[in-house]
Amino acid sequence: MFKLSELVRWLGLTEFEILVNLCGMLTFTIILALKISGTYSNSVIDWFTAFSPLFCIDIFNAYFCVIVGIRMYLDSDNKRKALHRVMWSTYFLVLISIFKYLLCLKLSGQTGLEYSEVFSPIFVLLQLVAIRACQIPNS
Amino acid sequence: MTLAHRALFTWFIVLVFLILLCLRLDPRTHWSWFVTFIPLWVFDGILIIYVVIKIIRKWRNLKRLKELLIYYQWYICGVLLKIASQLMICLRLEYPQWEISIFVTMIPIWILLSASIVYVFGRLNKIESW
Numbered sequence: 388m389f390k391l392s393e394l395v396r397w398l399g400l401t402e403f404e405i406l407v408n409l410c411g412m413l414t415f416t417i418i419l420a421l422k423i424s425g426t427y428s429n430s431v432i433d434w435f436t437a438f439s440p441l442f443c444i445d446i447f448n449a450y451f452c453v454i455v456g457i458r459m460y461l462d463s464d465n466k467r468k469a470l471h472r473v474m475w476s477t478y479f480l481v482l483i484s485i486f487k488y489l490l491c492l493k494l495s496g497q498t499g500l501e502y503s504e505v506f507s508p509i510f511v512l513l514q515l516v517a518i519r520a521c522q523i524p525n526s
Numbered sequence: 527m528t529l530a531h532r533a534l535f536t537w538f539i540v541l542v543f544l545i546l547l548c549l550r551l552d553p554r555t556h557w558s559w560f561v562t563f564i565p566l567w568v569f570d571g572i573l574i575i576y577v578v579i580k581i582i583r584k585w586r587n588l589k590r591l592k593e594l595l596i597y598y599q600w601y602i603c604g605v606l607l608k609i610a611s612q613l614m615i616c617l618r619l620e621y622p623q624w625e626i627s628i629f630v631t632m633i634p635i636w637i638l639l640s641a642s643i644v645y646v647f648g649r650l651n652k653i654e655s656w
Contacts, residue, residue: 388532388536388572388576389529389532389533391646391649393532397533402646406646406650409639409642409643412639413640413643416632416635417632423628424627424629502547502548502551503548503549506548509544510541510544513540513541513544517537520530520533520534523530
């Protein structure tokens, strides 16, 4: 339904960030399968270990976004555009990271939050994504 | 449909799915997992219609079907793997007594993710500056 270039325009992620996210997801699903199958005991792979690839890609993407943001700010005449990009990447990464952290806590049984509360950062992010969808030009 | 319409439609489907997922995970409802996944089944149906319409529109220009299927192989494989992934997850969650191995459940997801990585990597190679 979407071309890669359209996804880039809509979500504000570069192709490289999408690639890193996909690699992280693949690693995460492999570790998740090992955890659920019981191949390793819960003490070897706890939920935070299982989610570690996803936290790693967040850190990696944050580093990438800071570099791109600084370069855009210094090279481009349009400073406002660079600030917009940095702000969007910050919102995206912070909300996703909070969701993953809360999900880890919930699955580990360290918090009494309900799933609707755990998913709240994703709902906030969805509102931002909807606003971005409305801002896409028709051309 | 413009990109904005498609994006908003996808956004709506994801929103409804997440609401249903939250309701199902919290012990408020005991719906079947197949019911929880209804928004994604609807999305899959529309994806299939979208791909079929694309193929038929090109087919009218007297192109051979085999060439068209090869041209749209990424679309077709992607949609089929997405449906297979959802089906396996639903079967695993809904019928734990069947004891479907988690590795069998994950196979379509792994293939889908690997194919996506190859596709995005290929596109990334074509772009000179990212």
